[in-house]
Amino acid sequence: MTTLRGNCLMGQSGGPTAVINASICGVIQEAMKHSEIQEIYGAQHGILGVLQEDLIDLRREDAEEIELLKCTPAAALGSIRHKLPDPDQDASEYERIFQVFEAHNIRYFFYAGGNDSMDTINKICAYAEQVGYDLRAVGIPKTVDNDLAGIDHCPGYGSVAKHIAAITLGVGLDMQSVHLTDPVVIMEVMGRNAGWMTASSALARSFEGDAPNLIYVPEAPWNRDRFLDDVRRSQGKHGWCFIAVSVGTKDESGGYLATQKGEYAKDAFGHVQLGGAGPFLEDLVRGELGLKTRLIRMGPAERIAMHFASLTDRDEAYGLGAFAVQSGINGITAKMVSLERKTNEPYQCELTLSDLEIVANEEKLIPREWLNEAGNDVTQDFVAYARPLIEGEVPTPIENGLPRYARLREVRVEQRLLAWPK
């Protein structure tokens, strides 16, 4: 392996998580340990910041603020959803990216994101090889959805799972308190095709009858009559019913519940943006069963709860960031750093590397056998898988009664190219 000297650039992409900044902190603090890496830059808003040569100098930040990134939610460098074109159709963005890399002698590129981001790295690496640019690019997984292939679980998932479970636990008690007047709670949870987030509500249960009483995820087709039966039975038995439903839950014909009432739009990747599964079920329960319902739609509030994040998740996110740098230094490129579970009790995960193609093109759904036959709950296998991921609490400095999150100075790196697009 030849030693590669140069500057390092990192970026964040896709929807933020509670711990994606912890990964960035891991990259920065590890990069500072290696003499091969001179400047340490961050791209503002991911690949868009590369295209626009909008870079900040992370060596100019206070060490304390960098350290605070370990317990700061959202994406401190700014995130973006931007799909690189097929290079055979249009190479202009690739040409520009490598002009920027060359202008700033970027030799190490670390990109934290989901499957679309791994696709971005994959394309950049292929282009680098094509044009003979010496680059080490490593992907760092993140996504609250937990739907990445090639990894045991995604950093970001443990914290959102812990938050959803804590909310379910509290609202479950609240519902039991007031069930004589308000017997049904519907909690709509994010998740397009994968129900991992919604399923994590199950971690709140200790006893029979505890919330959630019913769980509907995209992996199990939903049926109107069965649903109404399920709610009627739960309410009859316990006096209440807590329903957790993914926004992406579909009926047996494959149609989203969300589109039967609610928003319908597509994002830059052509993914359907969902919204109305909760209100749709609410209407059904009110209209068909005459029960009073309360609706919870946390939306983006699900994924930002550093005030009750998982220490396991945070430490893994940080560790993967540091491991990405070590991998790059050791000659690795065009890979994603990954986690492989060795044992469940005690919980142990090993740092490994995954192929970008697998991550970019596959989607990890809840295995059907981790859902019950009726398709309205998870099994113990899911609970055994998810439980260790929510262990531990992140110590967060508090100021004026609220978490004190990192505040970057964002010192811009001097631009050397003409503005883009021309």
Added chain:
Amino acid sequence: MTTLRGNCLMGQSGGPTAVINASICGVIQEAMKHSEIQEIYGAQHGILGVLQEDLIDLRREDAEEIELLKCTPAAALGSIRHKLPDPDQDASEYERIFQVFEAHNIRYFFYAGGNDSMDTINKICAYAEQVGYDLRAVGIPKTVDNDLAGIDHCPGYGSVAKHIAAITLGVGLDMQSVHLTDPVVIMEVMGRNAGWMTASSALARSFEGDAPNLIYVPEAPWNRDRFLDDVRRSQGKHGWCFIAVSVGTKDESGGYLATQKGEYAKDAFGHVQLGGAGPFLEDLVRGELGLKTRLIRMGPAERIAMHFASLTDRDEAYGLGAFAVQSGINGITAKMVSLERKTNEPYQCELTLSDLEIVANEEKLIPREWLNEAGNDVTQDFVAYARPLIEGEVPTPIENGLPRYARLREVRVEQRLLAWPK
């Protein structure tokens, strides 16, 4: 003052808070110190439990579980919304209540709730005097709405304010991260006539441009054109706009935004149940400004966050419960225990007593001068008032990665009367 010996009964009413159980814990632990009080009972689901003679024996609970009530959200005894009839129209419920009191020698009655609950105590006290039943009944304030008169602020408010501010802080960072694609966030917050909860989002701000950028509360009439201007201006200036809106916000003709799209129903007290202010604003922003929005409706999840509750709030809730018992022992009846702020820096509140009539019949709204002229924000006076209420974090025992909340055994007190209603 004559010494009154007998049993003690307590209950909870209305919507739960994160700390209403802390008040109950204060009542129980204080009651145990006084020899005047023999049995210590809890009414299941408030006044309904009294009517149905559904009482539990709190001396049969484990001391550790009672201690855990200090950090358990929701209403451990069960809550209810039940309006006592005008005794001149229908005395049957009063007759029944006093049969139950007499059958169990209830001489001390402590009821935690909002203005409707204080009305309940007031009516019970008036009836006790009328029939010559020796009773000491004291109200303990609670409400997330913070709309009770005769008290500086309500127990329950500080914790919900802290939770809403923490969510605003996190989602604000998230929004700044992704504002290039999703520039507008609308957070709908509970609150029928009073905007205190929505206003608490302002505590999240540290710098110009921080979330929330706009705050709409029921106390300031909302105007469609001004609103669209506000959003356009904020988005133009910062690139994003975080809007906090009360479900009970009204337009200049006094009509609820919620009813222009959304649910419309009434509860047992004839209060309008609101829901659609957020979706209504979302439609406007999308339709008129063409901006992509994300909606947050925490609903009941707002008020259960013991995982990030205010220690100040919790300690006051506990202290008021204990003070209610001390007051009863000292001969006080037909009063609500209350808080009077002495100084703001350092923050100091004194325990006092308030008249039930005032609390039952008045509503404390945000003073108009604590809102800015444009009616889209709070002033520093509000921040100075609310800031001390969110100070401190409640140490919560954790089990399997989640808060370990109290689990009562709920040993039923033997019934001595025929079932009710006959």
